[in-house]
Amino acid sequence: MYVMSFVQLNLEKTCLYENETLSMSQTCSIEDEKHKGFRKQCGVVAGTEINITNGHTARTNLLIDFNLSCSHWFFQEFGLTIFTTAAIVAVPIMSMLADKYGRKPIIVFSAILAFLANLAASFSPNYAVFLCLRAIVGASSDTYLSVGSVATCEYISEKARAWITVVYNVAWSLGMVWTLLVTLMTDDWRWRYFIVVFPGIYAFSLWCFLPESPHWLIVKNRTEKLKKYIETANRINKKTPDFSECQQSSHHEEKHESFKALLGSKKLIWILFANGFIEMVISLVYFAISFLCAELGGDHVRAFLFSSIVEIPGHVPNWLPYVVIALFSFISATLAFMLNETKNTKLPTDVESLTNPTEAADLAAYCSSTSSSTVSSISKKNTKSSKKHRLMRI
Template sequence: MKFDEILTQIGSFGPYQKRNYVLLMIGWILTGPFMGLSVFINGIPDHRCQIPGLENDTYEIQGSEHQRLIDTYIPLSTHDNKIYEQCNVYQIDQSQTVFDNDSHPINATKSKCSSWVYSKQLFDNTFVMKENLVCDDKYKVSLSKTIFFGGVLLGSFMFGVISDTIGRKKTLLVAVIFMFASGISLAFSVNYTMFVVLRFCTGVCAVGMFMTVYVIGMEWVGPSRRTFVGLVIALIGPVGSLFYILISYYVRQWNWIIIALTIPIGLFLALWWFVPESPRWLSGKGRKKEAAALLKHAAFINKTEFSEKVMEELAPEKKEAGKVWLLFSDRTLGCRTVVIFYNWMVASMVFYGLSLNTGMLYGDYYINFLLSVLMEFPGHALPIFMIDRIGRKKSHIIYMTVGGLSCLSTIFTVNYGGTELQPLTTALAMIGKLFSTAAFATIYVISAEVFPTAIRNAGMGSSSCWARVGGMISPFIADTADLVGGTTGTAVPLVIFGGACLIAAGLTLLLPETLNQHLPESIEDGKNFGK
């Protein structure tokens, strides 16, 4: 007897599993905001150099004399979307500097400034404002995002090993405790180094919570309901980001935002006691009596029958012994592996690139991020209705093509549309976010079905690594907007995202359709699959 048969016997998704699932979804939702934490705590408001010698200088104009000082010391910007330069100040020599009728110096030289004043329209205080991560240090903002995803990459490996060693429930406890500790510590970061180290730690712990919650949920559910349960938890994920927006809108202090998001993580410890261990893991470790006790209790709650004798008949599950290099043991399999890796990277790059960099879009900062999050709901729902009707391959090509064309089209609305088409630029970016979400969900299904059973774990694990790479490079692609500058610069990251999506759509043509096909088991099956 297989373990899935036992789960079917006690109820694939009965009241007991549903109760546990609700508890686990709370943990899933509470962890979500930490993936997009940089949107508000690292927000970069409008700013300019501080007027030399004026200690009480503010970004907001205090009066006519203040305006005269600004005109005297701060150069006007050459960019259409900025009034003043953000990184330079005039060196004024009162005996030699000549001014025009508007108090602007004519013959003064510029120099880089070392202190700034910030607009309080969007944020009261962000970590960027605290540490002055602007101008020559602006790259540190993107670097902190990349370091966070580096932590996510490490956590994917680390918590997978820990979970298989000490169990799912204990691993969840470790992740929650360290998530709470690193989150609270992050709120009290005194410098950039401390901040990025703790962001790295939160990345490690966040993915640890995500993975463990997901695994426990899936290992308690029978095969007939597993796909449905997986889709539901993906659909519910953006709820955490909505909570993050609400907190950020009303708090607007970077450290208090972090504290407000971290405290519920600590409170989740009270719910952890009610989360059961995975009986599948217990059985695999030879602890069949403990597994039987949990299954018996589940059957009682579900009002079904369970006999401990079935545990004696349970056949040991075969562990896949595939190695990563076997993914490239054949030309066909290797080609498909490269295509899948690239699609994972692009889907992640576009998803996080559009999620974490809404500040590069036109319109209200908070509303743009809200729209970006809302796009995830239809993005997760779309594959449910399409992949089983027209196929995985066609669906993925449609998602990548439509998303890519939407992002590419922004070059026309930005360069030729003027201010009246700025809302259309944002709308096109949101369409790109919607379809990148759908593509992310679909490439997961394609990968799981294209990789042979013998190397499926190795293939999925490697694909996940490339997704993290996509997340790590996305902040620097967003920074190309500043390198180009002006209104054209706004479209450059979107054009890069769009071009990458179209290439991914073209490469997907090389993959086989997996809908209603017998999936490959051995390496040989994988070589011949779809031929």
């Protein structure tokens, strides 16, 4: 993701005409007052020439390599935009497939596909091919990120889930530092793109070492695979857990709600809106700073390093973005205060239990009260009851 900041750094360009420097727009349209009659792009008018003043060439910058030096900023940033657009379309579909076919195959498939598409993108013959590959990268990368986040919560017990964020953030920062190191190895944009994605080769080993989600195995009643998972976990952790603590006398059936049911719950819509807005603001603040950090200050390497490690911007942009970000942040904080507390609270099982929290509380109380002693007590009562029925029959 972040390598895009280095393979298409902004170009500083001027228009030369008969030893004069003419003012021009971002799209290279001549705007010089003395030459209003040109009304064309620099480089098209005879005698004019575009001069890149910050030293970039077709080898170092994909904008020049793909003849996008004078294109609109929207097309120049489309390599990032199409990444997100493809993810928005693909992730909901792939998440449903992960519910049907399992977390592991979707994670492994998308991780391998992202790696291969990234490698192919570094050999793109033109911008159209590059954008198509970037779309595949965006769809597959956000798929294994989203499905992997769900699977991680299913792998790890509730008491240890606080470590998920720590590990995730450390890995993310290390990835940014790796991107920076690659930019110091070479200034060729194709080599930068090729080398930076190379650690993704780990994806081919996931099929051998990544287990299927135990939660998914339980829901789909894959008993044999679940037994193997437990045996492997016991062997690696050198500990045999007491499953009577989580044993229940009845199996809770997982429900898949219809879209109509989701829209019918005002509370669910409110939660989706509040959390969605908060997530949008977090992404806006984070990516606005991190993607621009390579352009902030005089030394883009140092600025990116600071952003990777401590995430401090190296330069103060115009006041308007700060006002917008600050306003959104205050709104997000307000929404966060209005949301329900989730600590030590069981997640709702469906829309009805979300709307009627007492039902979810009753279910949580029932689950927590079901222990080995309770199961034993029920078993004894059933035994006495069966004896009584036999005597009555006699």
